[in-house]
Amino acid sequence: MNAAEELKQALPASVVSTGMQVEKPLVLVKKEDLLEVAAKVKEMGFDHLSVVTGVDYVDRFEVIYNFFSYGKKENLVLKVVLDHEAPEVGSLTSLWKGADWLERETYDLVGVRFTGHPNLTRILLPEGWKGHPLRKDYDMSVEQFVTIGEDGEDIVSTDGSNLLRRK
Amino acid sequence: MDPVTIDTTKFRPVRKKPETALEKLEDTGLISTVLAARERKGLIFLTTVDQVFNWARLSSLWPVTSGLACCAIEMMAVAMAHHDIARFGMEIFRASPRQADLMFVAGTVTKRMAPRVKQLYEMMPDPKWVISVGSCANTGGPYHESYAVLRGVDNIIPVDVYIPGCPPRPEAWLYGVLQLREKIKNEGYGAKWGLNK
């Protein structure tokens, strides 16, 4: 029995389906129950959160968590599906501290909100950047410029006249 | 018919080996119009203010450390023993722009970094020069289509020499430096400051 089925047995109400992703067990989880499932996953010995990936599928968002267990040397993939209008899911920062920046990055680039995150701000792009670049509907034709404000923080605008030498 | 013999010494005048300090200076070609009064045993020499200034400037350019991306690693390689930029008197990379007169823009200038690069340039005292290194700094390079990259550093600061490459080889880098020296040699700062009167 692999980890995905084990999880399904433990929490049958929260697991939508199980399967395989190449050679890794994959579990599709209800988004409301993510925290509960994650706590169970941690209990099962998956102590390393490898990566948090957000994917925009135009009609929905998917957030994918890749776990690894140092003790059992096993992989596990968790997946939640979020609706496109208001993508929101619980944050795993209370369980894995490494999730902090990974979630912030997903918020920054894909625009998925993680509720309960202690500091959900942009991380790679400056605060005030319009849009989330990894969404499929991100408008690449709008140029955004950054200037430095009074206090040394970034100010984003579409007007680069005090930065550029010529128009 | 008799074979024609050509006396090559007539065509190629034998160059005198520089011996005195003054002759050696003349031989470098940096101070080209040294009108040394040889009759007076080299006690006086004449030149222009520009040439002396330029010679001093180009012989010890101090770059500011402004490595931005991959090209910065190549910048380190240029500064190290194998390629040895110290041969051109510019091994002293200054961390502070106030003590530098040359800026290598080595790497990708992102939108977020652009105002900082500009600020760095503005903090450098005059006279100052900029070498833009790598395709990224020249035009945006491989990241030309990206939403977060400025397409060419010459959009924000004036550039003297562009070195293409991704990253440019150290040899290309040194060639770029030589080009800048060539440029400085012909600049006329003295005239600008009224020193030619």
Next chain:
Amino acid sequence: METEELLINMGPVHPSTHGVLRFKLRMDGEIIKECTVVMGYLHRGTEKLAEMKTYLQFIPYTDRLDYISAMPNNYAYVKAVEELAGIEVPLRAEYIRVLTVELNRIVNHLVFMGSLLLDLGASTAIMYGFREREKALQLYEMLCGARMTFSYFRIGGVRDDLPDDFMSKLNEFIKDMEKRIEDYKGLINGNEIFMMRMKGIGVISAEEAINYGMTGPSLRGSGVNYDIRKIEPYSIYPDLDFKACVRPECDSYARYMVRIDEMEESLHILRQIADTIPKSEVVATQKYGIAPLTGMPYTAQTYFPRIFIPPAGEAYSRIEAPKGELGFYVVSDGTTKPYRVKIRSPSFCNLTAIPKMVVGLKIPDLIAAFGTIDVVLGDVDR
């Protein structure tokens, strides 16, 4: 004593932040109370660009993530795509891949050693590090003509076979390197000043390191015996004899020593490869994607023409890069371009632990601790 709180800004242009990173430090006298990391000054939008490029066109971009060790980046990406498409790679190609990756590990650790010591104020080490790096780069130039940005891997193999005199040059390099590592050990390891700067600085316990998602040498410096080459063996690593270098001390010195030991292990691997490399093709002999033009000789380019279409699906694949776990999450929708590529970069995740590590230290110690995490900003910001 009552002191006033002071806010100090370090970076983004600071010689010891290895690029464009910024720390915001809240100080109590000389002691760091809180450290905030501000990044993104080198965010180049690589993941978005991946969606606009074909599978093959994206390979050069992977070079530019962690630009000190580009081969492992190439490898992680092509491995993910190969996993997705189920491509078998010929044995000789695997040997060449591991050879280049291990050589790159040595290069990476040389630059690490040099820049760490430069930050600590000892400027000789970087001269040594770059001297040896230059020799390794000459080997790479023989392979692919580039010094840093190789793009040498292809999906299903590598671009070209090894040149004829490569192996003799490699053996020379190995012999030379053995002596050099001894030199470094003699010069640096027991150095009193160095020990004072490194011992007991930037301590992070094993549990915390795991919780923060640290990987690679930085994690092994905390006594966790975790090396993907050993735990999830891929490629030809199961056939090779090497050990994962672990140190139990959890401090900067341990992280430094792990890397020095790793250089020796990599040399050991290179020696084995030089002895046992088999003869075969260097690109996959199955045909994927669109069939090559008839009458063309089978090379990497014809087996994998510019247009390569993997089946729809998702795959996450990771390797042990010099800096830690490097993974690519590739989502394909059955077209010529990836639907989404997510890069799990080791530098980004290792850096997460810095704010925790440096509380209670002084600024010079921040530089020491940060130096031993060994981040590259291209990898952090992507």
